Amino acid sequence: MDPMNRGPQDFGHDEDRSDAAGGGAPQRPPRDAITPDFGSPVPARTVQLVSGDFLLTVNPVDGSEIEPCPPLELPPRPVKFTLAERTELTRAAKPPVPPGPEQPRRVLLERQDERERLVRLLARGRSVRLTGPSGSGRTALLDTVAEDCLDLAPDGVVRLNGHKRGSADLLFDLYAAVYKSPLYRPDRAQVLDLIRDIGAVVVVDDLEFGGSALDEFLEATPECAFLLAATPEVAAPSGDSHIEEVFLGGLSRSSGLELLERAVGRALTDDEAGWAGDLWFESEGLPLRFVQAGALLRQRDLLRADPAAFDEYGYFADAPVDAPFDAEDGHDVPLPTLAEGAAPARLLASRLSEAARTTLKFAVSLGGEVPHQAHLPALVGDTHADAALGELAAVALVTPVASRWRLAAGVQAQLTAAGYADTAEERAELAHTAAQHYSWWAGHPSVTPERAAAEAEAALAALAILLSSTDPGHTSSAVLLARTAAPAYAAGLDWGVWERALRAGQEAARLAGEVAEEAYFHHELGILALLGGQLDRARAELEASIGLRGALADKRGTVAGRRALALVADRSGGVLHGGRTSAGEEVPDARYEESASPPGGVPAAFALPGPDPEPPTLISRQPAPVPGARRPKSGAGRAVLSGTRRNLVAAGAGALLAAVLGTVVTLGATSDEDPSNRVRPNQTASEQGDGDGLPADQPDKDDEAASTKRPADPGEDGVVGTSDDPTPPASSDEPTDKPSGSDKPTTKPTDKPTTKPPTSSKPPTSSEPPETSEPPTTEPPTTPPPTTEDPPPPATSDTASVPVSNSPSKSESASGPASSPADSTSGVI
Numbered sequence: 001m002d003p004m005n006r007g008p009q010d011f012g013h014d015e016d017r018s019d020a021a022g023g024g025a026p027q028r029p030p031r032d033a034i035t036p037d038f039g040s041p042v043p044a045r046t047v048q049l050v051s052g053d054f055l056l057t058v059n060p061v062d063g064s065e066i067e068p069c070p071p072l073e074l075p076p077r078p079v080k081f082t083l084a085e086r087t088e089l090t091r092a093a094k095p096p097v098p099p100g101p102e103q104p105r106r107v108l109l110e111r112q113d114e115r116e117r118l119v120r121l122l123a124r125g126r127s128v129r130l131t132g133p134s135g136s137g138r139t140a141l142l143d144t145v146a147e148d149c150l151d152l153a154p155d156g157v158v159r160l161n162g163h164k165r166g167s168a169d170l171l172f173d174l175y176a177a178v179y180k181s182p183l184y185r186p187d188r189a190q191v192l193d194l195i196r197d198i199g200a201v202v203v204v205d206d207l208e209f210g211g212s213a214l215d216e217f218l219e220a221t222p223e224c225a226f227l228l229a230a231t232p233e234v235a236a237p238s239g240d241s242h243i244e245e246v247f248l249g250g251l252s253r254s255s256g257l258e259l260l261e262r263a264v265g266r267a268l269t270d271d272e273a274g275w276a277g278d279l280w281f282e283s284e285g286l287p288l289r290f291v292q293a294g295a296l297l298r299q300r301d302l303l304r305a306d307p308a309a310f311d312e313y314g315y316f317a318d319a320p321v322d323a324p325f326d327a328e329d330g331h332d333v334p335l336p337t338l339a340e341g342a343a344p345a346r347l348l349a350s351r352l353s354e355a356a357r358t359t360l361k362f363a364v365s366l367g368g369e370v371p372h373q374a375h376l377p378a379l380v381g382d383t384h385a386d387a388a389l390g391e392l393a394a395v396a397l398v399t400p401v402a403s404r405w406r407l408a409a410g411v412q413a414q415l416t417a418a419g420y421a422d423t424a425e426e427r428a429e430l431a432h433t434a435a436q437h438y439s440w441w442a443g444h445p446s447v448t449p450e451r452a453a454a455e456a457e458a459a460l461a462a463l464a465i466l467l468s469s470t471d472p473g474h475t476s477s478a479v480l481l482a483r484t485a486a487p488a489y490a491a492g493l494d495w496g497v498w499e500r501a502l503r504a505g506q507e508a509a510r511l512a513g514e515v516a517e518e519a520y521f522h523h524e525l526g527i528l529a530l531l532g533g534q535l536d537r538a539r540a541e542l543e544a545s546i547g548l549r550g551a552l553a554d555k556r557g558t559v560a561g562r563r564a565l566a567l568v569a570d571r572s573g574g575v576l577h578g579g580r581t582s583a584g585e586e587v588p589d590a591r592y593e594e595s596a597s598p599p600g601g602v603p604a605a606f607a608l609p610g611p612d613p614e615p616p617t618l619i620s621r622q623p624a625p626v627p628g629a630r631r632p633k634s635g636a637g638r639a640v641l642s643g644t645r646r647n648l649v650a651a652g653a654g655a656l657l658a659a660v661l662g663t664v665v666t667l668g669a670t671s672d673e674d675p676s677n678r679v680r681p682n683q684t685a686s687e688q689g690d691g692d693g694l695p696a697d698q699p700d701k702d703d704e705a706a707s708t709k710r711p712a713d714p715g716e717d718g719v720v721g722t723s724d725d726p727t728p729p730a731s732s733d734e735p736t737d738k739p740s741g742s743d744k745p746t747t748k749p750t751d752k753p754t755t756k757p758p759t760s761s762k763p764p765t766s767s768e769p770p771e772t773s774e775p776p777t778t779e780p781p782t783t784p785p786p787t788t789e790d791p792p793p794p795a796t797s798d799t800a801s802v803p804v805s806n807s808p809s810k811s812e813s814a815s816g817p818a819s820s821p822a823d824s825t826s827g828v829i
Contacts (some may be wrong), residue, residue: 045445047491050075051242051531052187058486060443062556063523065621066530078179078186078194086156089177093159095400096373100390101142106291107262109255111141112245118227119148121244127218129207129237132248135288136411139205139399141248142351145227146203153225155200161402162207162230164432164457166253167217169197169496174202176222176493185493187533192220199223210235214637246565248391250285253277271335272297279341288396288408292344295395296336299351303333317364345414348395355380357420359395360407364421366461368412370398373570378437401455424468431465432474435481438462442485447528452485453492459485460497463504467511478508481518486524499528519548523561530564535572535667542568697722 032124044642046059081089108115114130121128132138146157160170160178168188175181175191178198186194198221207214207230214237218226227810228243237243249260260276268276276293283289340347358380363370372393376385380603389405392398399408407415413785421427442452459481466478482505508523524543542565549557605681 045443045491047183047449047487047489049183049185049491049493051185052190054531056490056527056531058487058490059560060484063520064487064490064527065560066527066567068567070400075181075184078181078184079187080155080178080181081154085180086177090159093403095403095405096389098390098393099373099387100394103393108140108144109259109287110251111137111248114141114248115144117149117246118145120204122225122227123152125225126244128228128244129247129807130227130229130246130248132229133286135232135286136248136273137287138248140287142203142205142227142229146201149201153200155198155205157201157481158198160202160204160647162204162209163401163406165496166209167209167213169494170204170217171220172495174198174224185495187531195221196223201225201227203227203229205229212238214238215241219709233438250283251280251287252285253280256280256287256290259290260294260297263291264297265824275335275341278338282338282342289342289344291396292348292408293336293341296341296344296350299348299395300333300335308695334349343410343414345397345411346418348397349418349420349481352391352395353388355382355385356391359385359388359392360415361421361426363398363407364412364415365427365465365466366434366458368407369458369461370407371458372404372455373408375441379434401512404457406468421530427465427469428469428474430464432469432471434458434475435466435474436460439477439481442481442488444741447488448502449488449491449493453494453497454489456485456489456494456497456501460500461502462506463508467504467508472512475508475512476514477648479505479512480515481505482508483517483520486521490524495528495531495819499525502528515548516552516554517554519545519554519557523557523564524547526561526568527564530568530571535568538568539572540566573820 009610028685045060049058049071050069053069054075055067055073057065059065118128118130118141130138130141146159149157155178158174160171160173160177165173171191172185174194175186179194179198191394202221202224202225207228209217210230214235218241226243256279257268257273257276260272276290279289279293284614336344340813349357352360355376359370359376362379370389371379373386373389376388377383379385380388389398393405397408397411398405416422421430441447442459454785463478463481466474466481469475482501486498486501486505496815502521502524506518506525509515509518522541526538526545529535529538529541542561546558546561546565549561771819
């Protein structure tokens with residue numbers, strides 16, 4: 001489906017309006033009266049938002065697109081919510097009210113001392129950590145203390161929940177609860193700057209981290225007082241945090257009996273009081289156990305008053321017809337055993353409706369997460385299944401957590417032991433059903449991203465169960481769920497659940513072998529890492545995505561990945577792999593993750609071939625450009641002189657040697673020159689007597705196109721000429737009788753050098769011309785045709801670095817040292 005070019009299928013119409021039989025109307029699946037048409041595709045929903053200084057476009061089709069946000073589109077500094085807006089947000093953040101009769105408000109017993117102490121510490125600006133086991137009534141105490149502290153701070157009371165949330169997630173939750181910023185998520189530095197201005201009493205329930213992470217969380221908000229609730233299993237704060245510790249224990253026996261009477265709604269009998277005393281000893285006075293025990297006694301009262309009270313659900317279908325029943329005294333129902341009172345989940349669930357028990361199976365399969373009541377009719381298959389949440393809340397099998405419901409402490413283990421989704425196959429099937437439903441729901445246009453993110457825990461739990469299944473269909477369902485829900489989580493500005501969905505989807509796509517989907521998840525993980533400033537991680541994820549999409553010939557996805565990778569390279573100050581800039585252009589001298597080379601390349605030794613080779617000459621730096629000089633036309637020559645280590649290694653020894661010889665030819669000699677006028681390896685370059693510079697610097701008046709001739713094969717003396725004729729010149733077969741600049745004849749070159757190495761500290765003679773006070777010309781010199789007579793020896797200056805004068809000077813011996821290659825400006829070897 002192309003969101004830019006919508007076809008008729010996007011509007012629920014088939015392209016082929018005739019069925020297979022021909023002529024008939026197309027057959028469409030029946031539409032349920034209360035559910036939408038699942039078969040109708042909907043257009044892709046894209047959302048554009050700002051994160052830090054990035055402009056992010058969440059694209060569910062090809063992957064999110066990211067670019068620097070234009071300055072005019074950056075949102076202004078966020079402002080705080082008003083008191084009325086904070087009140088409305090607090091009300092909306094509470095879990096949904098279960099359908100059915102209103103639940104009685106639970107009272108606090110024996111918590112007055114803890115309540116007053118907590119309020120007193122918070123009023124002084126101190127932070128407190130409330131520690132107590134699950135089921136000790138921490139949430140009820142927090143609700144009461146929060147109501148007492150509404151007027152203590154200018155920003156009021158902020159309620160947060162730390163269940164499966166890290167310090168970074170809670171910092172953003174605190175920011176989002178105080179500041180108004182639609183479609184804008186500041187980066188970490190901006191969040192830390194904004195929350196420093198928050199002055200509030202922050203109440204955090206179900207905290208799951210401590211130690212240094214907690215210290216960092218507290219230091220980021222110096223103007224806030226924290227009330228943190230955690231279990232004893234959570235790591236304690238560090239010694240330097242200065243957090244007050246308050247431990248919350250169980251109730252006394254008398255308070256336990258009073259709480260049980262309030263839950264039942266009547267006074268206890270002697271048998272019930274004795275049973276409650278044993279329960280208090282067994283449960284260590286946890287209030288949750290007395291509330292659940294009160295639900296057991298209420299069910300017992302219903303059975304005693306009407307033995308058929310639960311027959312509509314079929315629980316007593318196997319009971320004998322002649323069961324004893326006294327119309328005056330009622331049906332004799334024994335008290336629950338002590339074991340049933342300490343672990344009442346199985347007995348309580350057995351007296352609930354079928355929809356409620358199925359809901360419990362889904363909750364056990366999803367790791368304790370209870371789906372929202374609006375999803376229960378679709379999951380259970382009963383149009384009245386939304387009332388099941390009210391049944392579960394009435395018997396205290398579920399407890400509120402943030403804006404959702406979870407199984408109460410210990411209920412999941414008790415139901416698993418009772419046979420509720422106790423096998424892996426049954427849990428996988430229930431998770432598969434939930435994944436299919438959430439895949440449709442999360443991608444529906446009527447579902448806002450904020451609501452999808454608020455109910456993400458149930459979908460993420462289904463993903464985790466499906467990943468451990470061996471059924472290929474389950475793995476594909478996990479890919480579909482992650483692919484559909486991840487863009488909604490991103491648009492909801494919840495980076496934590498977005499990352500969890502992406503990682504689960506990437507693993508599911510790998511297991512299912514869906515390469516295209518795996519590439520998408522890698523791309524999104526790279527975008528998320530780039531938003532978080534993790535450039536190395538972003539580069540790795542994006543390169544993996546580009547590689548997979550390149551193998552699939554996915555052009556649009558590859559372009560999106562390369563754009564994001566270019567932004568990573570721009571932020572990291574480097575270039576991409578393959579020597580490309582952030583715009584995708586190739587850079588010859590690009591260095592990526594390698595040691596920087598010297599400006600002229602890595603020093604390398606080259607020796608000219610021949611029977612009398614010179615000692616190696618080093619190329620130590622790139623030569624400076626000479627005004628008026630012609631650049632060598634050979635691309636390989638330029639690569640040798642200015643390339644990096646990678647260019648030198650890739651060129652190879654043969655190509656490098658040919659480039660060096662070609663450069664010598666371009667600047668020094670042609671095929672029609674007199675061999676005696678050429679500068680040989682065993683000679684010293686000399687200047688002309690007229691002061692016009694070296695012979696190689698004289699322009700060629702006879703042939704203006706000499707520079708375009710290709711280099712010929714080198715001769716025995718290592719000198720290469722240029723000629724249109726591929727046949728090597730005859731002068732290269734035999735050496736000359738006399739070297740230039742010497743009156744003594746020399747014999748044919750042998751394998752051993754005829755002169756001793758120079759004793760001077762300067763490097764040996766090279767074939768490059770020495771520096772002169774006059775820049776060399778751009779054309780080769782004009783030379784007469786080759787003759788057999790020896791030309792007169794030209795005069796040379798004492799050193800190559802002395803300015804050239806108009807009067808000729810005597811040259812030194814042919815083996816005298818020339819100018820150092822390090823001082824040369826031509827770069828010719």
